[in-house]
Amino acid sequence: xxxxxxxxxxxxxxxxxxxxxxxxxxxxxxxxxxxxxxxxxxxxxxxxxxxxxxxxxxxxxxxxxxxxxxxxxxxxxxxxxxxxxxxxxxxxxxxxxxxxxxxxxxxxxxxxxxxxxxxxxxxxxxxxxxxxxxxxxxxxxxxxxxxxxxxxxxxxxxxxxxxxxxxxxxxxxxxxxxxxxxxxxxxxxxxxxxxxxxxxxxxxxxxxxxxxxxxxxxxxxxxxxxxxxxxxxxxxxxxxxxxxxxxxxxxxxxxxxxxxxxxxxxxxxxxxxxxxxx
Amino acid sequence: xxxxxxxxxxxxxxxxxxxxxxxxxxxxxxxxxxxxxxxxxxxxxxxxxxxxxxxxxxxxxxxxxxxxxxxxxxxxxxxxxxxxxxxxxxxxxxxxxxxxxxxxxxxxxxxxxxxxxxxxxxxxxxxxxxxxxxxxxxxxxxxxxxxxxxxxxxxxxxxxxxxxxxxxxxxxxxxxxxxxxxxxxxxxxxxxxxxxxxxxxxxxxxxxxxxxxxxxxxxxxxxxxxxxxxxxxxxxxxxxxxxxxxxxxxxxxxxxxxxxxxxxxxxxxxxxxxxxxx
Amino acid sequence: xxxxxxxxxxxxxxxxxxxxxxxxxxxxxxxxxxxxxxxxxxxxxxxxxxxxxxxxxxxxxxxxxxxxxxxxxxxxxxxxxxxxxxxxxxxxxxxxxxxxxxxxxxxxxxxxxxxxxxxxxxxxxxxxxxxxxxxxxxxxxxxxxxxxxxxxxxxxxxxxxxxxxxxxxxxxxxxxxxxxxxxxxxxxxxxxxxxxxxxxxxxxxxxxxxxxxxxxxxxxxxxxxxxxxxxxxxxxxxxxxxxxxxxxxxxxxxxxxxxxxxxxxxxxxxxxxxxxxx
Numbered sequence: 001x002x003x004x005x006x007x008x009x010x011x012x013x014x015x016x017x018x019x020x021x022x023x024x025x026x027x028x029x030x031x032x033x034x035x036x037x038x039x040x041x042x043x044x045x046x047x048x049x050x051x052x053x054x055x056x057x058x059x060x061x062x063x064x065x066x067x068x069x070x071x072x073x074x075x076x077x078x079x080x081x082x083x084x085x086x087x088x089x090x091x092x093x094x095x096x097x098x099x100x101x102x103x104x105x106x107x108x109x110x111x112x113x114x115x116x117x118x119x120x121x122x123x124x125x126x127x128x129x130x131x132x133x134x135x136x137x138x139x140x141x142x143x144x145x146x147x148x149x150x151x152x153x154x155x156x157x158x159x160x161x162x163x164x165x166x167x168x169x170x171x172x173x174x175x176x177x178x179x180x181x182x183x184x185x186x187x188x189x190x191x192x193x194x195x196x197x198x199x200x201x202x203x204x205x206x207x208x209x210x211x212x213x214x215x216x217x218x219x220x221x222x223x224x225x226x227x228x229x230x231x232x233x234x235x236x237x238x239x240x241x242x243x244x245x246x247x248x249x250x251x252x253x254x255x256x257x258x259x260x261x262x263x264x265x266x267x268x269x270x271x272x273x274x275x276x277x278x
Numbered sequence: 279x280x281x282x283x284x285x286x287x288x289x290x291x292x293x294x295x296x297x298x299x300x301x302x303x304x305x306x307x308x309x310x311x312x313x314x315x316x317x318x319x320x321x322x323x324x325x326x327x328x329x330x331x332x333x334x335x336x337x338x339x340x341x342x343x344x345x346x347x348x349x350x351x352x353x354x355x356x357x358x359x360x361x362x363x364x365x366x367x368x369x370x371x372x373x374x375x376x377x378x379x380x381x382x383x384x385x386x387x388x389x390x391x392x393x394x395x396x397x398x399x400x401x402x403x404x405x406x407x408x409x410x411x412x413x414x415x416x417x418x419x420x421x422x423x424x425x426x427x428x429x430x431x432x433x434x435x436x437x438x439x440x441x442x443x444x445x446x447x448x449x450x451x452x453x454x455x456x457x458x459x460x461x462x463x464x465x466x467x468x469x470x471x472x473x474x475x476x477x478x479x480x481x482x483x484x485x486x487x488x489x490x491x492x493x494x495x496x497x498x499x500x501x502x503x504x505x506x507x508x509x510x511x512x513x514x515x516x517x518x519x520x521x522x523x524x525x526x527x528x529x530x531x532x533x534x535x536x537x538x539x540x541x542x543x544x545x546x547x548x549x550x551x552x553x554x555x556x
Numbered sequence: 557x558x559x560x561x562x563x564x565x566x567x568x569x570x571x572x573x574x575x576x577x578x579x580x581x582x583x584x585x586x587x588x589x590x591x592x593x594x595x596x597x598x599x600x601x602x603x604x605x606x607x608x609x610x611x612x613x614x615x616x617x618x619x620x621x622x623x624x625x626x627x628x629x630x631x632x633x634x635x636x637x638x639x640x641x642x643x644x645x646x647x648x649x650x651x652x653x654x655x656x657x658x659x660x661x662x663x664x665x666x667x668x669x670x671x672x673x674x675x676x677x678x679x680x681x682x683x684x685x686x687x688x689x690x691x692x693x694x695x696x697x698x699x700x701x702x703x704x705x706x707x708x709x710x711x712x713x714x715x716x717x718x719x720x721x722x723x724x725x726x727x728x729x730x731x732x733x734x735x736x737x738x739x740x741x742x743x744x745x746x747x748x749x750x751x752x753x754x755x756x757x758x759x760x761x762x763x764x765x766x767x768x769x770x771x772x773x774x775x776x777x778x779x780x781x782x783x784x785x786x787x788x789x790x791x792x793x794x795x796x797x798x799x800x801x802x803x804x805x806x807x808x809x810x811x812x813x814x815x816x817x818x819x820x821x822x823x824x825x826x827x828x829x830x831x832x833x834x
Contacts, residue, residue: 526814
């Protein structure tokens with residue numbers, strides 16, 4: 001479709017430049033994140049020890065910090081500061097930020113010490129960061145808060161305001177995705193409800209952002225939106241294959257990464273469903 | 279088939295109530311456990327830090343403690359005590375309990391500090407807990423100890439006695455499953471030997487119990503038996519699909535969780551093979 | 557094909573003897589390693605705590621040490637020393653050894669404290685160990701260093717020299733594999749470039765070595781070569797199935813372990829492509 005962002009270009013650059021993405025992430029979905037990064041043509045390095053955090057960041061092109069198990073916070077800070085100094089894009093995934101005091105304080109501490117270039121979360125996480133409260137329990141979205149066609153404008157306004165406040169791209173994932181930077185915002189349609197029935201789809205989306213921004217560090221908003229758009233397209237196509245095979249959630253998970261590994265820039269461009277929210 | 283427990287009802291309640299299952303588990307099979315919990319309609323939260331163990335438990339409906347890598351024991355105790363106070367079901371999976379002094383002592387310590395509502399293990403693990411010795415090495419069952427049609431009565435008697443002693447449900451997994459509570463015991467047939475050729479099937483069974491008991495905390499014996507029965511049915515159906523596809527162990531693993539995500543309460547009810555052991 | 561090593565024999569012995577393989581490995585690919593060990597008929601025990609490292613090693617037949625996340629180094633040393641004393645084969649996978657000072661020092665320390673029987677790495681890792689430098693970043697091979705038909709002789713000479721110096725089998729994985737022990741070396745062809753687009757194929761290869769050497773501890777060179785040969789054959793066959801299914805990287809990963817679980821000793825023998833490098 002006609003889009004304002006050249007989605008395919010960012011996938012193409014990722015495959016061509018094969019950036020090294022330093023990931024400090026949770027042990028629940030770490031394998032999925034590594035495979036998703038490989039699927040789009042980038043290279044993951046999962047290095048979470050304090051003693052090497054700076055060395056590894058030095059040799060990488062971007063940094064992914066995922067708070068899923070609230071571990072390795074010191075390593076995140078060391079790698080994050082170094083990435084900031086080097087000008088490497090830093091993607092922060094504040095998993096379940098509202099779910100415990102530890103997560104709230106960890107998020108505060110991370111944002112006090114380092115500057116994230118992208119914060120990606122579900123709507124409950126982003127709402128918590130923007131407003132200091134949310135109705136979610138655990139790491140999932142509170143149903144009543146979920147992004148819908150009705151509240152997308154309100155979510156976009158919240159994301160833009162938060163983006164200005166924190167000077168970073170805000171990416172909200174859900175049944176609809178919103179990616180915002182200051183006065184700009186795009187809405188991305190697609191994906192499939194099965195994405196919420198598989199662990200790690202949010203983490204994989206952030207991993208794709210790590211890959212895309214590692215390849216295109218000068219265009220952070222566009223690259224983040226392209227990664228979000230790719231995840232949506234993969235969800236849609238993966239569901240079609242899953243349905244045809246009469247498969248369940250694990251078939252869907254396999255197809256999600258499989259599709260990413262087979263997706264051409266042209267197909268991404270053609271399938272992505274973007275709407276500009278002014 | 280005609281059963282004494284309404285197996286389908288517990289799956290139905292799990293899908294309807296979508297309980298949040300707090301899991302403190304090993305890093306080997308954590309992803310499989312999360313996906314199995316999602317497959318049956320519940321919601322996993324893998325939160326293993328001491329600093330948030332109580333907060334997360336507070337917002338959850340049940341607690342799964344898996345000793346697979348003997349880590350996060352302090353978190354297990356904090357979350358376990360809090361769950362006990364809240365009346366949340368606690369499922370304990372004493373992986374490889376007889377395999378090392380550390381595991382034996384950890385198990386003793388856990389059971390000294392918290393009251394598990396279900397202990398699920400293979401026959402070597404349960405035998406070790408019941409008798410203080412076992413012939414197993416590592417985390418697998420010693421072949422000579424495995425449950426068979428011949429010794430099932432003896433295993434059930436052991437499980438019942440242990441259940442009375444510890445005042446909790448005892449679930450024994452293997453080629454046959456036995457689930458016992460005080461004077462009651464059911465034998466569940468089905469599954470497939472390939473379940474032992476894939477890592478994590480025991481962990482997944484305990485994860486299903488976490489989900490089912492989270493949804494039906496008042497009926498712990500029945501809900502645990504229903505989860506064990508569901509695992510058996512998934513094993514049987516997954517093998518049929520694997521054989522048809524001429525697949526190997528990874529196809530089987532995928533089918534196991536896939537089947538769980540597609541299984542209806544009616545199909546579970548119809549496929550489960552229960553025998554009451556009096 | 558006609559080979560100098562009876563490849564099938566080592567797979568057969570692994571399935572018959574079902575050795576217990578003690579693994580202290582990284583959390584990124586731990587599940588894949590466990591499933592690969594199960595696929596070839598051996599039994600994994602992933603036990604990484606210091607407090608049980610020696611107990612577990614005592615009951616096992618071989619030890620796999622994987623430096624992927626540079627963690628549990630004390631456990632590695634305890635288990636490694638005990639394995640050395642017991643005469644259990646020790647397989648060391650020095651993941652990303654040249655990528656950070658921490659990895660370099662950890663490798664030095666491990667090799668100062670324990671004697672590995674096999675070191676398996678990609679060409680950049682082995683080159684780093686042999687020469688003290690390498691051009692790789694992260695945990696991947698530097699493209700310019702990759703094994704090719706042209707430089708295979710040079711790589712084999714390097715591996716033999718390193719083998720003599722360290723008195724252990726040196727296994728180099730890549731588009732071509734070289735396995736060397738003192739004056740002997742074999743080149744193994746096969747596999748598929750997709751193996752580099754999936755995380756953990758190197759780890760899985762080392763895991764197979766743990767299984768094969770656990771079953772055949774007297775023939776370390778042959779067993780290591782057989783494991784490397786099996787990985788190549790699995791890669792080739794898995795790609796054929798993936799291509800037929802028009803699958804991507806995750807289908808390939810599933811097929812890799814699936815194929816291992818279905819491979820007969822005869823088929824391995826027939827498919828392996830060995831060349832002796834004199």
